[in-house]
Amino acid sequence: MMRRFIWIAVAVWAALLCASPARAASTTDPPPDLYRVYFADWDDLTRLSGELDIWEVNHTENYLVAPLLAAQVETLGATHRVEQAPWPVTQVAESTEGGIEGFACYRTVAETYATLDQLVGAYPDLARVVDIGDTWDKVTPGGPSGYDLLVLIVTSPVYSGPKPRMFLMGGIHARELTTSETALRFAERLLTGYGADPDATWLLDYAELHVLVAANPDGRIQAEQPSLWRKNTNDSDGCPYANPPYTTYGVDLNRNFDFGWASCAGCSSPNACAQTYRGVSAASEPETQAIQDYLRSIYADSRADSIDSPAPDDTSGLLISLHSYGQLVLYPWGNTTTPAPNGPALAALGARFGAQLGYRSCQAGGFGCLYPTDGTTDDWVYGELGVPGYTFELGTDFFQACTTYESSVAPSMLATLEYALRVTALPYQQPQGPTITDLLPSRTTLAAGEPLTLTANFDEPATALRLSVGQPPWLPGAPPVVYPAASLPLTETTTVTVSFDTTYLPAGRTLVFAQAQNAEEIFGLAAAQFVTVTRTSKFQLAISPPFQTVHRRDVAHFSVTVTNTGAITATYILSSTADQLIALTPVTPTVVAPQSTVTFAASAVSTRDATDADAPVAIFVCDAGQPRDCIGTAVVIIEPPRLVRLPIIARERVVTPYRNYAVEIVHER
Ligand SMILES: [Zn+2]
Numbered sequence: 001m002m003r004r005f006i007w008i009a010v011a012v013w014a015a016l017l018c019a020s021p022a023r024a025a026s027t028t029d030p031p032p033d034l035y036r037v038y039f040a041d042w043d044d045l046t047r048l049s050g051e052l053d054i055w056e057v058n059h060t061e062n063y064l065v066a067p068l069l070a071a072q073v074e075t076l077g078a079t080h081r082v083e084q085a086p087w088p089v090t091q092v093a094e095s096t097e098g099g100i101e102g103f104a105c106y107r108t109v110a111e112t113y114a115t116l117d118q119l120v121g122a123y124p125d126l127a128r129v130v131d132i133g134d135t136w137d138k139v140t141p142g143g144p145s146g147y148d149l150l151v152l153i154v155t156s157p158v159y160s161g162p163k164p165r166m167f168l169m170g171g172i173h174a175r176e177l178t179t180s181e182t183a184l185r186f187a188e189r190l191l192t193g194y195g196a197d198p199d200a201t202w203l204l205d206y207a208e209l210h211v212l213v214a215a216n217p218d219g220r221i222q223a224e225q226p227s228l229w230r231k232n233t234n235d236s237d238g239c240p241y242a243n244p245p246y247t248t249y250g251v252d253l254n255r256n257f258d259f260g261w262a263s264c265a266g267c268s269s270p271n272a273c274a275q276t277y278r279g280v281s282a283a284s285e286p287e288t289q290a291i292q293d294y295l296r297s298i299y300a301d302s303r304a305d306s307i308d309s310p311a312p313d314d315t316s317g318l319l320i321s322l323h324s325y326g327q328l329v330l331y332p333w334g335n336t337t338t339p340a341p342n343g344p345a346l347a348a349l350g351a352r353f354g355a356q357l358g359y360r361s362c363q364a365g366g367f368g369c370l371y372p373t374d375g376t377t378d379d380w381v382y383g384e385l386g387v388p389g390y391t392f393e394l395g396t397d398f399f400q401a402c403t404t405y406e407s408s409v410a411p412s413m414l415a416t417l418e419y420a421l422r423v424t425a426l427p428y429q430q431p432q433g434p435t436i437t438d439l440l441p442s443r444t445t446l447a448a449g450e451p452l453t454l455t456a457n458f459d460e461p462a463t464a465l466r467l468s469v470g471q472p473p474w475l476p477g478a479p480p481v482v483y484p485a486a487s488l489p490l491t492e493t494t495t496v497t498v499s500f501d502t503t504y505l506p507a508g509r510t511l512v513f514a515q516a517q518n519a520e521e522i523f524g525l526a527a528a529q530f531v532t533v534t535r536t537s538k539f540q541l542a543i544s545p546p547f548q549t550v551h552r553r554d555v556a557h558f559s560v561t562v563t564n565t566g567a568i569t570a571t572y573i574l575s576s577t578a579d580q581l582i583a584l585t586p587v588t589p590t591v592v593a594p595q596s597t598v599t600f601a602a603s604a605v606s607t608r609d610a611t612d613a614d615a616p617v618a619i620f621v622c623d624a625g626q627p628r629d630c631i632g633t634a635v636v637i638i639e640p641p642r643l644v645r646l647p648i649i650a651r652e653r654v655v656t657p658y659r660n661y662a663v664e665i666v667h668e669r
Helices: 002-017 042-049 070-077 109-122 177-193 198-206 217-223 286-298 343-357 377-385 402-423
Strands: 033-038 056-058 063-068 082-084 127-134 148-154 165-169 208-212 318-324 328-331 360-363 389-394 436-441 445-447 452-469 488-500 508-517 527-534 539-544 547-551 555-564 570-576 582-585 590-592 596-606 617-623 630-639 642-645 652-658 661-667
Touching: 033 070, 042 063, 063 070, 070 082, 109 127, 109 148, 109 177, 109 217, 127 286, 148 177, 148 286, 165 177, 165 286, 165 402, 177 198, 177 208, 177 318, 177 389, 177 402, 198 402, 198 508, 198 527, 208 286, 286 377, 318 377, 318 402, 328 343, 328 377, 343 360, 343 389, 343 402, 377 389, 389 402, 436 508, 436 527, 452 527, 539 617, 539 630, 547 555, 555 570, 555 590, 555 617, 570 582, 590 596, 596 617
Parallel strands: 165 208, 165 318, 318 389, 328 360, 445 527, 547 630, 642 661
Antiparallel strands: 033 063, 033 082, 056 063, 127 148, 148 208, 328 389, 436 452, 452 488, 452 508, 508 527, 539 555, 555 596, 570 590, 570 617, 582 596, 617 630, 652 661
16 A cells, blocks of 8 residues: 555656756655545536536535645645545556556557557558557657557458448546557457457448547657556646646546537636646647547538537438546536436436446436536537537556456446447437347257247347348448348347248348337347358349349349259249239249259339338349258348429329339318
């Protein structure tokens, strides 16, 4: 304890006295110590949060914890109850192999940038790095050389998109050591898992992870000295070197964003020396500008400018900013106790995150949550673009002991970040549906034609389950093949076992997806498993295009190429998963000689009427003499008839299906 006390006290002192090469350090004042300051009410806490470097807030006993110099203790003591607080208990790790001295589990800035290069080299198809801008030191002559801000993009080329994008940020506050390491480890987990782990595979196939591992590397270099440096290293805003009792230059980047900047008293500080100093103007810092510009480039603006306008329910994308410490999940708004227009949906996803982490989840600026803030990253991305933004406050210490980080902080965070990437396609909707906690296939390898049994467990009662093969069920434009009996109406249950026909599954390893729906008809998060289907068909088939969408009674045209790889002459016939609802041409079996190929034009037309349900139709080729020997597939999506409204001429309504159109005729009397 004593060793820790001395160490961290020196670190605080170093942070307070600055480490700028341009300034001589002074140690004439005694070092700060940690104190509890008891606040009267929310307004009092708000005032204090604009002045102090608050590490913790206890809303049950109404005190905050902050490092204070002797003079501050005296000033505050005149109006508040102030008591010395115990330092956070941290065991200093023994190993000094790499990383930060005493904290080998956290890669330094240099090691982090080297790792980004290594990952791009090791996974050229899955990882790339983009330079999104420069740090303050890099754009300011005369001091340290500074850094490029690098975003690691992790995704696979299997599906061309558009894909939902999750933006993950670490290290915007320099001293929060766990955050950059966690962001980097999450990217590494997906890259190493791709191809072997079904979740890592489908997430990289159908989503993108954008990771700004080190959002404030200039500041982090200071923290690695070590010190408790929080802000960037901008020393041009007039914070004097000697400014007792509390001297630290730099801008708090998480108070500098251009949404609600300086909008509430105490949410940030106008004092250039304060730890929550917001900068001379909104987005004054190069780091803030780079992050905002990048977020605008990857997200569409889905929210109208009025403060009361919600983002649409089907908005995709998600931002998570990693901070420490406090074991909290925070969501907008930070600068008011009023809920955000998407408040219930933000709270629902926050509660999901909180439950996974064992953390409390609350609106950042809500009564009794933490303390109010303005100009933050998550308020900006939600306020400007409608994308849900979250702050995770990791663990129980800025310099979290490696043993604690490895045993509890990292495992639960990595699992929760994977959950976050799963939900990125529809973050306002899917958290309100049932999550599939396990998806267990009866076998992972089977011959085409053998039934595949899947057991799905849900975290809340579900009323329906839909399965898809190869692609997630929600993809627009090219929906997956939905096999007969794959969409089951259920009575409410938390587990279900379904069996489906694998006759038409493609040969080889494929992903099988499942998604459950609740009584409110909300689909929850998907889960996926690998299934390998073996097949001995003598046919090889290519149908072009592989997907197309037509309206009912429109004709879908294909080019079909069939190769007979067998030793004897074969006949094939076109078939589909909805024989009674689709007419295929040609209808007569065709002969293909051994080891030869036939290419011909084919077509499909829907014969459905207005009352038939719409579903994708898979088309395949079967041996005319052996109906089980089939191979596919092309997929035709049959869309409902186009609705045409004619001018209103009467009050009587008749809706009639007419070729491709449902014609609504309203007669006027
Ligand atoms: Zn922070």
